Amino acid sequence: xxxxxETEVREGLEALVPRLWRYxxxxxxxxxxxxxxxxxxxxxxxxERAGQFQPGTRLDRWCFTVLASxxxxxxxxxxxxRGEGQVPVEEAGLATPDHAHVNILAGEVLTCMTTxxxxxxxxxxxxxxxxxxxxxxxxxxxxxxxxxxxxxxxGRRKLNAAMVEx
Amino acid sequence: MSGQxxxxxxxxxxxxxxxxxxxxxxxEAALASxxxxxxxxxxxxxxxxxxxxxxxxxLAEAPTVALPPVTANSNWRPWQAAAAAALFVxxxxxxxxxxxxxxxxxxxxxxxxxxxxxxxxxxxxxxDAEARAAxxxxxxxxxxxxxDADALALDGMAFQRAQMLSHQGAPLAQIAFLDxxxxxxxxxxxxxxxxxxxxxxxxxxxxxxxxxxxxFTYILIGPADASRLDAAAEILQSRMPG
Numbered sequence: 001x002x003x004x005x006e007t008e009v010r011e012g013l014e015a016l017v018p019r020l021w022r023y024x025x026x027x028x029x030x031x032x033x034x035x036x037x038x039x040x041x042x043x044x045x046x047x048e049r050a051g052q053f054q055p056g057t058r059l060d061r062w063c064f065t066v067l068a069s070x071x072x073x074x075x076x077x078x079x080x081x082r083g084e085g086q087v088p089v090e091e092a093g094l095a096t097p098d099h100a101h102v103n104i105l106a107g108e109v110l111t112c113m114t115t116x117x118x119x120x121x122x123x124x125x126x127x128x129x130x131x132x133x134x135x136x137x138x139x140x141x142x143x144x145x146x147x148x149x150x151x152x153x154x155g156r157r158k159l160n161a162a163m164v165e166x
Numbered sequence: 167m168s169g170q171x172x173x174x175x176x177x178x179x180x181x182x183x184x185x186x187x188x189x190x191x192x193x194e195a196a197l198a199s200x201x202x203x204x205x206x207x208x209x210x211x212x213x214x215x216x217x218x219x220x221x222x223x224x225l226a227e228a229p230t231v232a233l234p235p236v237t238a239n240s241n242w243r244p245w246q247a248a249a250a251a252a253l254f255v256x257x258x259x260x261x262x263x264x265x266x267x268x269x270x271x272x273x274x275x276x277x278x279x280x281x282x283x284x285x286x287x288x289x290x291x292x293x294d295a296e297a298r299a300a301x302x303x304x305x306x307x308x309x310x311x312x313x314d315a316d317a318l319a320l321d322g323m324a325f326q327r328a329q330m331l332s333h334q335g336a337p338l339a340q341i342a343f344l345d346x347x348x349x350x351x352x353x354x355x356x357x358x359x360x361x362x363x364x365x366x367x368x369x370x371x372x373x374x375x376x377x378x379x380x381x382f383t384y385i386l387i388g389p390a391d392a393s394r395l396d397a398a399a400e401i402l403q404s405r406m407p408g
Contacts, residue, residue: 014231017228017229017230017231018225018226018228019225021228021229022221022224022225022228025224036229037278037281039228039229039231040231040278040282041281041282043231044282045282048287109212109213109216109217109220110217110220110221110224113217113220124217125221127182128212128214128217128218129217129218129221129222133184134179134184146175149175149178149179150174150175152175152178152182153173153174153175153177153178153210156178156181156210156211156212157174157209157210159212159217160208160209160210160211160212161209163212163213
């Protein structure tokens with residue numbers, strides 16, 4: 001018997017939590033408390049809306065859309081009101097000694113990522129970390145494909161410059 | 167094609183291997199003869215592998231969320247699962263960086279939960295009077311209260327449902343209302359020996375009124391006007407033990 005959307009969400013959601021949280025960290029600019037809140041909210045919302053998930057489609061992408069929509073429509077304004085929308089790089093949680101010792105370059109790239117504006121950071125993350133094609137990223141972000149490419153160009157240029165400075 | 171006709175966006179697609187073969191070859195040919203273009207390309211260079219590795223290293227640091235188990239015969243409803251999942255996460259909240267806050271942690275836990283509620287959370291699964299009464303009966307039994315629909319009748323706020331949650335192992339009653347603006351409001355009760363005068367506060371961007379006495383501690387909380395919420399809290403306070 002084919003699985004229902006609800007069953008697929010229930011069975012797959014838990015394993016996706018680390019990736020959802022990582023995306024949440026990107027959106028919150030490395031602010032871990034906000035990322036925790038956002039992840040929790042996304043898990044709840046995904047369970048509530050499980051009936052809307054189309055069985056056989058990509059659960060990870062669907063959950064990412066749920067998470068990003070909560071951030072954009074509900075939690076971001078709260079974070080910004082608190083004055084925590086931007087976190088100083090040295091306090092940002094993206095880079096920690098835990099993984100910096102594994103790969104120093106990786107840690108530095110992460111730190112540099114937190115300096116990019118949110119839209120650029122998110123686009124870079126979706127394409128280069130989560131493997132979205134340009135077209136998929138455009139659909140997810142509801143922007144033209146040309147905008148995805150210019151965000152990637154700007155993001156690459158800034159990241160390149162930041163890495164050269166270090 | 168000359169180098170000036172090649173945009174940075176095209177160079178990105180070239181670096182990402184996303185260009186069709188003929189366009190890829192055009193860029194390659196232009197790079198060989200145009201030093202300015204090669205310089206632009208170098209300025210776009212990012213170690214994508216290191217970027218990916220850095221982000222993959224973060225996965226191990228993610229918090230875990232355990233969803234409630236589903237039994238074969240359970241009549242599962244999304245909001246019940248959501249409530250149970252939230253409970254689990256709230257139980258972990260102390261380790262997630264909420265410490266150092268003057269707000270008593272059960273208030274913070276309730277606020278963190280309530281902030282996730284929307285009108286739809288309550289209106290999508292309306293309960294009939296019998297189910298509402300059954301929820302209240304469970305609350306009364308667990309906490310030793312004698313609440314009924316009359317005690318919860320408020321102007322501009324309609325009682326939706328009552329359920330038992332728990333905070334750090336202690337029972338926590340949650341009585342949910344929708345106000346006439348559609349805002350989800352929660353009235354939460356725990357057993358406590360303390361006494362505290364009623365106080366209007368703000369937690370997690372929500373209005374709240376808190377008080378304690380008569381063996382219980384109370385909070386009324388939601389995204390509503392603070393004075394209106396406190397007026398409702400005053401009425402509830404007059405009807406509750408304490």
